[in-house]
Amino acid sequence: MKxxxxxxxxxxxxxxxxxxxxxxxxxxxxxxxxxxxxSIEPHYPEVVVRxxxxxxxxxxxxxxxxxxxxxxxxxxxxxxxxxxxxxxxGILISFEKMNQILELDAENLMITVEPGVFVLDLHxxxxxxxxxxxxxxxxxxxxIGGNISTNxxxxxxxxxxxxxxxxxxxxxxxxxxxxxxLGGKTVKNSTGYSLIDLIIGAEGTLGVITKAILRLxxxxxxxxxxxxPYKNLQDASSTVSKIIQNKIIxxxxxxxxxxxxLVAERYLKRSMxxxxxxxxxxxxxxxxxxxxxxxxxxxxxxxxxxxxxxDVLVADTRGKQEEIWEGRSCIIDAxxxxxxxxxxxxxxxRASIPALIKGLNDIAKKYGVECQNFGxxxxxxxxxxxxxxxxxxxxxxxxxxxxxxxxxxxxxxxHGTISGxxxxxxxxxxxxxxARDEKQxxxxxxxxxxxxxxxxxxxxxxFDLD
Amino acid sequence: MxxxxxxxxxxxIADVKIDPNTKPLIREGVPTILNPFDEFAIEEALxxxxxxGGEIIVVSMGxxxxxxxxxxxxxxxxxxxxxxxxxxxxxxxxxxxxxTLSKTIRKFVPKFDIxxxxxxxxxxxxxxxxxxxxxxxxxxxISGITKLEIEDRKVVAHREIDEGYEVLExxxxxxxxxxxxxxxxxxxxxxxxxxxxxxxIKIVTAxxxxxxxxxxxxTGSPTQVVKIHTPEPRAGGIIIHxxxxxxxxxxxxxxxxxxxxx
Numbered sequence: 001m002k003x004x005x006x007x008x009x010x011x012x013x014x015x016x017x018x019x020x021x022x023x024x025x026x027x028x029x030x031x032x033x034x035x036x037x038x039s040i041e042p043h044y045p046e047v048v049v050r051x052x053x054x055x056x057x058x059x060x061x062x063x064x065x066x067x068x069x070x071x072x073x074x075x076x077x078x079x080x081x082x083x084x085x086x087x088x089x090g091i092l093i094s095f096e097k098m099n100q101i102l103e104l105d106a107e108n109l110m111i112t113v114e115p116g117v118f119v120l121d122l123h124x125x126x127x128x129x130x131x132x133x134x135x136x137x138x139x140x141x142x143x144i145g146g147n148i149s150t151n152x153x154x155x156x157x158x159x160x161x162x163x164x165x166x167x168x169x170x171x172x173x174x175x176x177x178x179x180x181x182l183g184g185k186t187v188k189n190s191t192g193y194s195l196i197d198l199i200i201g202a203e204g205t206l207g208v209i210t211k212a213i214l215r216l217x218x219x220x221x222x223x224x225x226x227x228x229p230y231k232n233l234q235d236a237s238s239t240v241s242k243i244i245q246n247k248i249i250x251x252x253x254x255x256x257x258x259x260x261x262l263v264a265e266r267y268l269k270r271s272m273x274x275x276x277x278x279x280x281x282x283x284x285x286x287x288x289x290x291x292x293x294x295x296x297x298x299x300x301x302x303x304x305x306x307x308x309x310x311d312v313l314v315a316d317t318r319g320k321q322e323e324i325w326e327g328r329s330c331i332i333d334a335x336x337x338x339x340x341x342x343x344x345x346x347x348x349x350r351a352s353i354p355a356l357i358k359g360l361n362d363i364a365k366k367y368g369v370e371c372q373n374f375g376x377x378x379x380x381x382x383x384x385x386x387x388x389x390x391x392x393x394x395x396x397x398x399x400x401x402x403x404x405x406x407x408x409x410x411x412x413x414x415h416g417t418i419s420g421x422x423x424x425x426x427x428x429x430x431x432x433x434x435a436r437d438e439k440q441x442x443x444x445x446x447x448x449x450x451x452x453x454x455x456x457x458x459x460x461x462x463f464d465l466d
Numbered sequence: 467m468x469x470x471x472x473x474x475x476x477x478x479i480a481d482v483k484i485d486p487n488t489k490p491l492i493r494e495g496v497p498t499i500l501n502p503f504d505e506f507a508i509e510e511a512l513x514x515x516x517x518x519g520g521e522i523i524v525v526s527m528g529x530x531x532x533x534x535x536x537x538x539x540x541x542x543x544x545x546x547x548x549x550x551x552x553x554x555x556x557x558x559x560x561x562x563x564x565x566t567l568s569k570t571i572r573k574f575v576p577k578f579d580i581x582x583x584x585x586x587x588x589x590x591x592x593x594x595x596x597x598x599x600x601x602x603x604x605x606x607x608i609s610g611i612t613k614l615e616i617e618d619r620k621v622v623a624h625r626e627i628d629e630g631y632e633v634l635e636x637x638x639x640x641x642x643x644x645x646x647x648x649x650x651x652x653x654x655x656x657x658x659x660x661x662x663x664x665x666x667i668k669i670v671t672a673x674x675x676x677x678x679x680x681x682x683x684x685t686g687s688p689t690q691v692v693k694i695h696t697p698e699p700r701a702g703g704i705i706i707h708x709x710x711x712x713x714x715x716x717x718x719x720x721x722x723x724x725x726x727x728x
Binding site: 221222226271273290298301302304305311312313314315317319320 | 478496497499500502534538541650652653654655656657659660
């Protein structure tokens with residue numbers, strides 16, 4: 001690579017931009033910034049800079065662009081595909097200090113935040129004001145900047161959509177150091193190309209997000225959660241389509257297999273309402289009106305029973321519901337606590353979920369690995385934990401690429417794609433051409449070159465520039 | 467085994483906000499739930515019935531909305547319910563409440579074996595009503611139980627105390643109050659929810675219990691709530707941060723001396 005190293009002179013210039021204690025370069029302190037939650041090897045940045053303002057970010061990018069030093073923006077480091085791992089070293093910008101909620105605009109139902117705000121804190125804050133920020137990824141300690149960069153989804157996708165649907169405005173620093181404001185507080189916008197939509201989901205390759213305006217919705221105070229066990233995965237997944245066919249769109253419909261429930265129980269050290277069935281569907285029902293909630297519970301419950309549910313358990317208290325959803329949210333962390341895991345993030349049209357899950361299990365069997373299937377059944381996004389367990393390293397390293405190739409081939413053949421919400425980053429880069437045709441990838445590369453002529457911003461992610 | 471379970475509908479406490487200026491509790495728009503302690507009571511009743519057979523009768527005093535909490539108990543598996551609802555019951559203190567409930571039990575379920583209650587309601591938090599019921603009915607009680615066994619015509623219960631637990635025995639009939647740890651309440655299921663609608667909920671008003679209705683509600687309450695206030699939040703503890711443990715200990719000793727603790 002053509003990149004230059006961060007030398008003494010560059011360090012001195014960085015010290016003129018931010019406070020000295022916001023520059024970290026000794027190896028122990030930068031260890032935390034060398035990897036994310038994917039299984040790839042750590043790659044150390046040469047220097048970590050904790051910025052406090054947009055202007056600092058702009059000055060750093062101006063310097064890096066002049067000096068040809070790669071820059072990796074990083075949020076919570078909870079990514080699952082290496083998106084924030086600085087594979088060429090260089091400067092890593094951490095947003096841990098840009099973590100303020102700047103304004104809650106109750107008239108426009110919008111909130112302005114800095115990129116380092118944790119999703120958990122954002123949820124807590126707006127819910128105290130009886131509002132909801134719907135995107136709800138399992139990893140609550142991800143930051144909003146990272147969520148926007150991967151177009152994170154989460155559990156409420158089926159009804160509300162994904163992060164993209166809630167980003168109204170962005171302040172972005174370009175790799176060439178200019179600061180631009182995209183979008184804004186207008187609900188409608190018919191004014192030229194939507195550059196904001198290019199930045200969302202760009203995995204930090206086109207610009208650095210320094211501020212975001214997010215759309216909120218009123219919080220439905222009343223909710224219930226159905227916990228529905230099934231004797232097989234097929235019945236569980238076909239129920240989901242049936243519910244939606246019946247024109248009921250619950251804010252969350254999740255699917256979890258038995259192995260996922262059991263690993264969650266071990267991790268949380270408590271029991272879930274039932275763990276003896278092979279598959280489960282979890283459904284959240286919300287409304288302002290108690291009568292309507294009860295009607296929906298009965299309607300959805302009956303659809304479940306018609307589709308061979310073994311039982312339909314109903315949690316109505318907040319505590320019980322939180323216990324169930326925490327069990328769902330923790331599955332990736334829980335599996336990782338027990339060993340090496342490859343996390344797959346296929347998404348297919350909703351009606352193809354049964355075929356996808358059957359295929360995933362067949363592939364796991366073919367390679368002799370155990371897997372856990374769970375995910376956002378309502379929107380067709382299935383996560384699969386492939387577990388290494390006691391397999392030796394060589395065998396694992398040999399098998400995984402073939403296994404992933406099979407899985408992605410399956411997903412694409414079902415008119416799906418290779419990542420629903422985690423991103424391409426580094427770990428899926430080699431599979432990216434399976435999911436997008438040559439012309440599209442060429443256009444993407446051209447766009448990258450226009451934004452970042454020197455290819456300094458998060459290089460080597462999604463695709464390599466030739 | 468005839469089991470009476472007394473229950474109460476309460477606000478979901480996590481959602482109750484306190485108005486700093488005037489009113490202590492903002493209940494508007496706050497969801498209501500079955501009192502969590504009562505869930506342990508109903509679950510224990512169900513387990514007894516599953517082993518020994520019998521009937522579970524839910525008794526609750528509350529406005530018409532309290533039917534939701536009653537339906538939950540029926541959905542979990544209780545057989546029938548008595549709903550005491552009448553504007554004359556409003557404003558009852560713990561004694562008037564206990565008196566109303568005990569009259570109801572005496573009149574409508576005279577041959578009960580066990581009365582199960584939650585240890586306390588999470589809104590009022592007094593824990594007085596169950597004990598007053600047992601007094602008024604003249605039966606023994608064991609409060610705050612975390613384990614229960616029934617042999618022939620007696621119960622053996624673990625009762626939580628500060629130092630651990632006591633094992634107490636009582637003959638039937640007896641009143642028991644349930645504490646967290648007694649069991650893990652089941653979630654109602656959809657079949658239960660649908661069948662609950664078909665179960666009997668007997669509506670009982672003040673005049674059904676006694677022609678002298680002065681003894682109910684506010685007029686029948688010897689105690690009154692004069693004022694509700696929010697207690698001052700407790701100040702946080704002191705943490706002594708020192709790299710050198712000697713300095714830290716010194717500071718601690720000085721502090722304890724100053725406070726005349728040492």
